[in-house]
Amino acid sequence: MGAHWLRNSTCEWIPVAQGQGLRLTGVFKRVDRELGSLPRSVSLRVRYGTPFTALYGIQGVIGGARGLAFTVTPENGVIALRNDPTPKLDGAQLYKLGEQQCSVFLQPGTRR
Numbered sequence: 001m002g003a004h005w006l007r008n009s010t011c012e013w014i015p016v017a018q019g020q021g022l023r024l025t026g027v028f029k030r031v032d033r034e035l036g037s038l039p040r041s042v043s044l045r046v047r048y049g050t051p052f053t054a055l056y057g058i059q060g061v062i063g064g065a066r067g068l069a070f071t072v073t074p075e076n077g078v079i080a081l082r083n084d085p086t087p088k089l090d091g092a093q094l095y096k097l098g099e100q101q102c103s104v105f106l107q108p109g110t111r112r
Helices: 002-007 051-055
Strands: 009-014 021-026 042-046 068-073 077-080
Touching: 002 009
Parallel strands: none
Antiparallel strands: 009 021, 042 068, 068 077
């Protein structure tokens, strides 16, 4: 499911005046033999390490070792899971975004 979403996603840098960060957006499209119907909810975990901490070799991420977890539904929008148990997310495939394999899916646009 993660690879399917990544192939259909985009990302953009959020300006400082709007809170600064990285906005990930994407839609789920039906894929025969892979995704026969659209999901009723989507859960994801984001582990984001800042460039500042990376300069100092600190491996910590925002949200602690487990990162930040969210569920998105059409009825309720984005729901932060905070300390709720997330057994399915704990066992999900990880996709690292950066200078490695999955970075081709999410490339922030830049304005010149």
